[in-house]
Structures are given as structure tokens and as C-alpha cells.
Amino acid sequence: DTEVTQTPKHLVMGMTNKKSLKCEQHMGHRAMYWYKQKAKKPPELMFVYSYEKLSINESVPSRFSPECPNSSLLNLHLHALQPEDSALYLCASSPGTAEREGYNEQFFGPGTRLTVL
């Protein structure tokens, strides 16, 4: 299995809803990432998990809450989002960490298209 999967593909939610995005990989990768991508822009890094521990949080608002239950799974819990949070949310994984491997080749999932009403 050489892919990163994400569910759901599309999500529409109200500002008072609570929802979760899921990401899974079975490549034995030890680092996983959440990105947010607005239209016609590059991905913006949100969170990095290395060996199931949160290693980077790019000052993301607390209405986004990541969780890494195990080395294959990464969730992003959403609560009280704003319309400006509407975007494509991408998950990625990499074999290891740059500190150990020297480089950081990331494999991306297809994304979840989120619309906040």
C-alpha cells in the first residue's frame, strides 16, 4: 500500500458543528502532517507529528485539534469553525524525520474539501 487516504472527500458543516477529518497511511511512515490549502495558493503547514508526538504547531487556532492515535492514523478535530476556514485540507506522511533521514519527502493524500457555512 503506497498511498495516503483521507476521509471524507467533502464536508459541509455549520459554525456550531463538531466534525473530524481522518487520514491513514500504511507505508510505515513515522511522520504525518496536516496542511490547509486555499484556492490558487500553496499548502500551508498546520501540524506535524513525528513518532506519534506533536512536533510542530504552526500557531493554528484552537478550533483545530489534531490527534495521532497511532503511527498509521492522524485525525483533525474541528469545532466552531469560521467560514474563512473553508479550504482543502491535505494530509501527508514521510518515511522519517528530517533530523534522522536528512531529508523530508512527503506523500500527500487527495484531501478533504471543507465548506463552513
Add this chain to the structure above:
Amino acid sequence: AQSVTQLDSQVPVFEEAPVELRCNYSSSVSVYLFWYVQYPNQGLQLLLKYLSGSTLVESINGFEAEFNKSQTSFHLRKPSVHISDTAEYFCAVSGAGFQKLVFGTGTRLLVSP
């Protein structure tokens, strides 16, 4: 810190014409360079990468890129494009030992008949 510049936001070309998408980077440490392609409503796919060794790297679908350290560039080329190459192309850099990928702003390649 690293940064990536993709000067061309959009490159229109005709089918079967050659194309070059430009990427320049800056970094204070050794770098690893990547080109990703994003088709409409999809995630990013790794097109090719430079980690070390030969400065010319090739993809399976005819793209190539050359790492030029003196010019701090990693331009992407294809001798003959297809309609199906229409997509957004992102250049990215990772500094040795840094976990983050730094992306350029992207270049939209538009191939028309």
C-alpha cells in the same frame, strides 16, 4: 531559513510545444528539492526530487529538472507537453535537517490544442 520563488504564476503553451517552469530557492544550508503536481480537485503528487548525486533528475512522464547550485535554481522542463499536463506545479525545498517543506507559490501550466 529557506524560501522558494516561482516567478511565473501561469504559463500558457500549445500542445507538443516545449515548456520550462522556473524555480529559484535560497537557503543557508544544504537543500533537497522537489516538484509536486496538483491536478484540479486533487492532492499533490510528487513529480521528481533532487536529494544528491546527478544534478539532472527525470520523471516517468517526460519531465526533467536540473539542480544548479551556482544559480540556486531547479527549473522543470518538458520537451513536448500534452493536454493532460494542465495542472498546478509547486516547487518545494527542504533544508537538511529541517522537517518542513517550503513551497513556492505555484505555476499553473495551461496546455491548449
